[in-house]
Amino acid sequence: MSTPTERADEMAGLVIAAAQQDNACVVTSALVDTVLKLHAGTEEGKANAVSVRRRVRARAAAAGVRVVLTDEERYWAIREQLHHMSGDQVHALRDSIAEGGELDPRGHDQVLVDAISARLSQRLPPRRLGGVEPVSVRLWEEPGPDAVGAMPEYAEQAPVVAALGILRAAGVRVATVPGRKMPYRDWYGPQGPQGAFLWPVGRTLEVSWFIDGAQDERGMRSRDSRTVRAARNQALQDVADAFRGAGWTVWRVLSRRTATRRDLRVDVTPPSDEERRARLAAITGPIEPQLAEAFAEMYAAVADGTAIPVPVTKARPGMVVVAAVRLEDRTIDTVRHSGPGQPSVSVTWTFRGHDHRRDSVLGDARTFPTDHHLMVTVESLESLGMLARPVAPVARS
Secondary structure, eight states: OOOHHHHHHHHHHHHHHHHHHHSTTEEEHHHHHHHHHHTTTSSGGGSOHHHHHHHHHHHHHHHTOEEEOSHHHHHHHHHHHHHTSOHHHHHHHHHHHHHHGGGOGGGGOHHHHHHHHHHHSSSOOOGGGTTOOOOSSOOSOOOOOOEESSOTTTTTSHHHHHHHHHHHHTTOOBOEEOSSOOOHHHHSSTTSOOEEEEEEETTEEEEEEEBTTBSSGGGOSOSOHHHHHHHHHHHHHHHHHHHHHTTOEEEEEEOSSSSSOOEEEEEEEOOOHHHHHHHHHHHHOSOOHHHHHHHHHHOHHHHTTSEEEEEGGGOOTTOEEEOSSTTOEEEEEEEEEEOSSSOEEEEEEEEEOTTOOOOSSSTTEEEEETTOEEEEEHHHHHHTTTTOOOEEEEEOO
16 A cells, blocks of 8 residues: 555656646646546545645656646736737627626636736736746636537537437427526526427437426426426427437336326437338339439439439428439429329429529429429428337336
């Protein structure tokens, strides 16, 4: 078992290494705390934090790192950064902090506030600021980013991006959880999060519904639970319908503890690649291989999988049809079937070109034989619910 001094020395070495590798050779209190937490379960992690800081300071010069641990050291390090910023940049920083109000952590950072005030004063800068290269790391806490529909750490995950796209396409409101701290009275009220919010759990996404900052009746300040329950039930039903229309597997999670129905959340899972291909193939129906190859050669959208051939007999209003030339998109408005003598399908559509001009190739109406295929975007098929599968309700407490 190592001695306290050995543990502190070992941990100081880890802190210095972290500063050299990841923090531009600057040791801050936040870095020391982070390294201590990362090694909390190890022998060296038992080192006293004060002793670690003392050992870091003793070894800093030889290691070529700068120590910014005390308020005074941090104040002058910030002064150096502000000294190399233009007056407009410093004013913009001050205004940004003022706009954040009591929710902005920078407004409660007295060291930062004092440094900005000194920088914007009419006094000449101290000589110690001249010719000094400022540290390149941020020395104050920035407001966290707002979480729109999901926490920032999950926002770039493909299933989350796809799920938020489905909700927005269906017109479902997405909740925004502020990155800045909010007072309790503001969070649980009209200013709090409102709408759908996603939580990834493996391949499944749990979708909750915020009303006045509460994602469940147990977190409400209002006593009008009957109205809120009905509103949340309907909202989660809309969520389920949106994902079902996009072909996702959907479970509605209900409470067992209430006499009336109380939806807790909706769990959704994206279809596997095999399921998706099978549903798209069912929409296309039987097609000659040579014809499928010809469509892929003629239509780039078919070749890259963003559109599929759809028999004109399956045409529906709302389908977006792509053309082989001029990158034109057409949204079907009406469909009329005629026959039996000469069976055909008449389609009218709204032209949407990239140059916003009227469609001069096909006009706004065409009549096709029943064996004709339209190249329809997969996104429009999802929005119309043509890739849907049944909803499976699940009761849980």
